[in-house]
Amino acid sequence: MIDFLIQQVAQHAEILITLVKIAILLFVVLTVNAYLTWFERKLIAHIQSRWGPHRVGPHGLLQPLADGAKFLLKEDPTPAGVDKFVYYLAPLLALALALTSIAVIPFGPDPLHFKGHDIYLGIVDLNIGILALFAITALGVYGLALAGWSSNNKYSLFGGLRSSAQMISYELALTMSVVGVLLMAGKFSLRDIIDAQANSHGLFNWGGIFHWNIFAGPFPQILGFLCFFIAAIAETNRAPFDLPEAEQELVGGFHTEYASFKFAMFFIAEYTSMITVSCLCSILFFGGWLSPFPASWTFTTYLPSLLLIPFGLWVIWDGMRYETIFGKLILPAVGVVVTALGAAFLLFPNVNAFVQGPFWLLSKICVFLFVYVWMRGTLPRFRYDQLMSFGWKLLLPASLANVVLTAAALLWRGN
Amino acid sequence: MVPTHYYLILSAILFGLGVVAFMFRRNIITIFMSIELMLNAVNLAFVAFSRALNKLDGQVFVLFVIVVAAAEAAVGLGIIIVIARNRQSLNVERVDLLKL
Amino acid sequence: MNAPLIIFFVLAAMCVLGAISLILQRHPIHSALSLIVVMVALAGLYLLMGAEFVAAVQIIVYGGAIMVLFVFVIMLLNAGVEERTNLSKLAGFAGIPLGVALMGFLAAAVARSQDMVQVATQTGTAAPTKALANLLFQDFVYPFELTSFLILIAILGAIVLAQRENA
Numbered sequence: 305m306i307d308f309l310i311q312q313v314a315q316h317a318e319i320l321i322t323l324v325k326i327a328i329l330l331f332v333v334l335t336v337n338a339y340l341t342w343f344e345r346k347l348i349a350h351i352q353s354r355w356g357p358h359r360v361g362p363h364g365l366l367q368p369l370a371d372g373a374k375f376l377l378k379e380d381p382t383p384a385g386v387d388k389f390v391y392y393l394a395p396l397l398a399l400a401l402a403l404t405s406i407a408v409i410p411f412g413p414d415p416l417h418f419k420g421h422d423i424y425l426g427i428v429d430l431n432i433g434i435l436a437l438f439a440i441t442a443l444g445v446y447g448l449a450l451a452g453w454s455s456n457n458k459y460s461l462f463g464g465l466r467s468s469a470q471m472i473s474y475e476l477a478l479t480m481s482v483v484g485v486l487l488m489a490g491k492f493s494l495r496d497i498i499d500a501q502a503n504s505h506g507l508f509n510w511g512g513i514f515h516w517n518i519f520a521g522p523f524p525q526i527l528g529f530l531c532f533f534i535a536a537i538a539e540t541n542r543a544p545f546d547l548p549e550a551e552q553e554l555v556g557g558f559h560t561e562y563a564s565f566k567f568a569m570f571f572i573a574e575y576t577s578m579i580t581v582s583c584l585c586s587i588l589f590f591g592g593w594l595s596p597f598p599a600s601w602t603f604t605t606y607l608p609s610l611l612l613i614p615f616g617l618w619v620i621w622d623g624m625r626y627e628t629i630f631g632k633l634i635l636p637a638v639g640v641v642v643t644a645l646g647a648a649f650l651l652f653p654n655v656n657a658f659v660q661g662p663f664w665l666l667s668k669i670c671v672f673l674f675v676y677v678w679m680r681g682t683l684p685r686f687r688y689d690q691l692m693s694f695g696w697k698l699l700l701p702a703s704l705a706n707v708v709l710t711a712a713a714l715l716w717r718g719n
Numbered sequence: 720m721v722p723t724h725y726y727l728i729l730s731a732i733l734f735g736l737g738v739v740a741f742m743f744r745r746n747i748i749t750i751f752m753s754i755e756l757m758l759n760a761v762n763l764a765f766v767a768f769s770r771a772l773n774k775l776d777g778q779v780f781v782l783f784v785i786v787v788a789a790a791e792a793a794v795g796l797g798i799i800i801v802i803a804r805n806r807q808s809l810n811v812e813r814v815d816l817l818k819l
Numbered sequence: 820m821n822a823p824l825i826i827f828f829v830l831a832a833m834c835v836l837g838a839i840s841l842i843l844q845r846h847p848i849h850s851a852l853s854l855i856v857v858m859v860a861l862a863g864l865y866l867l868m869g870a871e872f873v874a875a876v877q878i879i880v881y882g883g884a885i886m887v888l889f890v891f892v893i894m895l896l897n898a899g900v901e902e903r904t905n906l907s908k909l910a911g912f913a914g915i916p917l918g919v920a921l922m923g924f925l926a927a928a929v930a931r932s933q934d935m936v937q938v939a940t941q942t943g944t945a946a947p948t949k950a951l952a953n954l955l956f957q958d959f960v961y962p963f964e965l966t967s968f969l970i971l972i973a974i975l976g977a978i979v980l981a982q983r984e985n986a
Contacts, residue, residue, distance in 0.1 A: 442883025735922025
């Protein structure tokens with residue numbers, strides 16, 4: 305019996321490996337979502353000169369757990385007169401599509417070697433990678449539109465219609481602004497786009513940061529990146545484009561009638577699409593897992609350890625003088641783990657080499673998430689007609705101009 | 720591999736279902752959607768033949784069919800909005816007079 | 820019974836069930852959702868056949884734009900459940916079998932031709948999108964430019980039709 309099971313596992317190893325990767329990635333993405341909400345509340349609070357969550361755990365670190373418990377335990381009412389099937393389908397659709405889009409993102413260049421199988425970091429590498437992402441984004445409009453309509457509430461209907469119209473308008477600019485990158489890379493697959501950036505030779509050939517798509521090639525994709533980032537912020541309905549879900553204007557927009565768990569599903573969907581957009585920005589325009597330093601500067605391979613060890617030591621020191629006893633226990637433990645990780649990278653060179661790619665990709669993702677939250681805390685909201693005219697009259701022509709200029713530059717270089 | 724005629728039988732079934740939906744539904748938007756279903760069935764046949772004959776012309780035609788369907792949907796839905804505004808009903812049986 | 824055949828039957832079942840649901844649902848929004856299911860299943864079938872670009876375009880354009888347009892119009896016009904009218908039941912009794920007969924004839928004609936069309940040997944799908952683009956912009960450039968005119972005419976028509984009368 306056991307032999308039969310082991311034999312079946314060996315035969316279907318690829319599928320099992322993929323299932324394990326999906327489970328791990330789901331867990332990681334949901335945890336990152338939770339702590340992204342903590343990060344956003346803390347950062348916006350500090351921008352607004354206040355503290356943010358700081359009671360629920362040391363530095364408010366257990367706030368996401370409290371929020372999760374609230375979402376699970378709160379009453380989940382269904383309003384009268386809603387179309388039940390569509391009402392239950394909408395948050396499910398939004399969440400499923402948002403989580404599916406993480407599947408095509410590669411997180412590192414080198415595979416893990418495990419008993420003869422090469423396990424790449426990233427669930428799948430489609431050769432229509434970026435097109436599949438656009439397809440999933442295109443379907444994401446339905447979550448909002450159906451949520452707004454099925455709620456039997458005129459404010460939700462307006463919010464849903466506005467936000468779907470906004471998403472459709474900016475989807476065009478989003479797709480067009482990536483065409484410049486696709487022209488330079490020649491492939492749709494995300495891994496191939498990063499490899500094309502590694503091998504690109506452009507205006508400056510000093511290695512590292514100058515090979516990224518935003519500086520490299522015959523036409524630096526600065527305009528493309530700006531169009532993509534702005535269109536992506538509008539696409540994910542984040543500030544300053546968050547009129548459809550603005551509390552002050554439309555009560556709650558399309559998710560007014562959704563309570564606890566269904567609202568949590570919309571919430572997770574929004575933050576997950578934020579993460580996906582940050583991944584895409586770093587992969588398409590900022591070199592993905594490529595280091596900003598030239599390859600000849602080998603001392604930069606110690607940067608992960610150089611960052612982790614002081615941070616871990618600071619967390620230990622901060623924990624030892626924290627007010628609550630809980631903080632005095634948890635924070636030094638976290639600090640010890642982080643320091644040990646940094647020391648492990650120093651001591652094991654092959655682990656260090658493996659970790660370089662994911663480290664740079666994760667730090668770029670963190671930079672983009674920081675910019676996202678920073679924009680929310682700083683910029684005022686667009687009015688709806690300003691938003692639509694900005695999308696159609698400025699952003700779409702700008703991204704089309706980017707396509708034309710990139711194509712002209714490529715032709716001139718003789719590619 | 721899946722034989723080509725399986726795809727063609729599926730395309731025929733979908734087309735037939737589109738015709739049945741076109742004839743038996745009274746809401747004009749549903750009738751429009753059945754037209755889209757018929758166009759999709761034809762697209763499936765195109766791609767199946769493209770794979771069987773090992774040429775990409777079928778897929779190019781699918782792109783054209785999709786573009787034409789998009790244009791037709793836009794204009795058709797505009798007409799539907801005008802009809803709904805004038806007759807206050809989306810039932811095709813109510814649109815049976817030449818003059819209002 | 821290999822994996823592609825199983826996937827084909829699953830996707831084909833999704834298509835047919837979605838189409839039947841389109842016919843049988845009373846509210847137009849449920850019909851629209853069924854049609855979206857049909858389109859996504861068809862995109863899966865295109866992927867199974869190796870037409871990746873067409874599958875992506877199907878989801879992006881058909882599923883993400885045209886059907887959104889349908890859903891918008893249903894929401895804006897506040898389309899409700901279809902009312903029952905008292906037209907002849909004979910049409911229903913005669914029509915449904917005739918419709919099924921139409922499908923049967925088409926399917927039988929197709930099935931009888933199975934010897935004529937066989938699957939060609941595995942195509943050189945090294946860069947199908949590039950080959951598709953070459954074909955589209957070299958052999959089919961004239962229809963391609965004509966479709967851009969068609970879209971322009973459609974945009975103008977839609978704008979004119981949807982304007983309110985300034986009476």
